[in-house]
Amino acid sequence: MSHRTSHLPKPRNAVHAFIRELRYHESSRQLLALAYILVLAIFAEPGGLPALYAVGFAIAGLGMLIRLWASGHVKKNQELATDGPYAYVRHPLYVGNILMLAGFCIASQLWWSIPVMLAFLWFYYPTAIDYEDLKLSRLFGERWKKWAENTHALMPRFRGRDFKFGGWSFRQSLMGNGEPLILVYAIYCAWHLVAL
Template sequence: MSHRTSHLPEARNAVHHFIREMRYHEASRQLLALAYILVLAVFADGQWPAFYWVGFGTATVGMLIRLWASGHVKKNKELATDGPYAYVRHPLYVGNILLLAGFCIASQLWWSVPVMLAFLWFYYPTAISYEDRKLRQLFGDQWEQWSANTRALLPRFQGRGFRFGGWSLRQSLMSNGEPLIIAYVIYCGWHLVVL
């Protein structure tokens, strides 16, 4: 049992245990998402160029949100409440969802959206629950106040203005592996173009 599931009741059987561990396993979520993007890039239809541009534009917005968010987060040391965290509790997840949605649109594969929705349903509710629980334990009242006015994935802009916050390029590029993700997304996007 991983540290992410240690608080949960005992699994009913081996299959239930395996599924539950997979849902909470961060590395498998990330690797499967990256593999899915590559599959979409390799098997893309490419029939209508406008779909490529809309999809890659959506994926680019997702990548920029990830870059912005990763320059604010100081994992387990300080509660990030500025920049994108002023609008949504999990901006890295919002960026990931936009990346996946963008590649689904760009690929023009009919089955890509149902597969993406199943992937999101399988992984993200447990990931959000785990992150919220962990942050509540680490930051207590500060987390309670911030989360009371900040939704998990749907941004709330009313009365907040634009808050770029104390973004750090070094934090974004060095601590969170964003250069590798950016290079990978650009490669997969380029692969879609040369089909």
């Protein structure tokens, strides 16, 4: 059992244990999402509709910018990030991931891409959000609780909040998440998709 599932009841059998460990495994979630973007870029419909390319890449680009913004604020397990995008949503990196995946699905113009994406999101994100919320609650106690009561997990809340870009750090974004490298990867996948 990993540290991410040690707080859960004992699994019913080996298959249940394997599926649960996979759902909570952060690296597999991230690597599969990046691999899925590459699959969409490789198998995209050649000569697709330009309007769908534009809409898809606009959504994916917004997701990437949100990820880049969020990764420059978060200091995992050290400080509770409540500025920048964390002032509006508890899990902006996940919001960015969802938008990136949705954007590439639209741009690929593959009929099966959206159902596969939805299955991926259903499989990984509820457990990821539960785990992160529980961990942050343990680490930051009352401060987290107060912030979480006024900040939704994935749907941004703008009312009553002043826009603050916050203390973003390129170094933090690069070292903490490797985000600029992911941006380069996403741009390459987008180029490959359009170059078909």
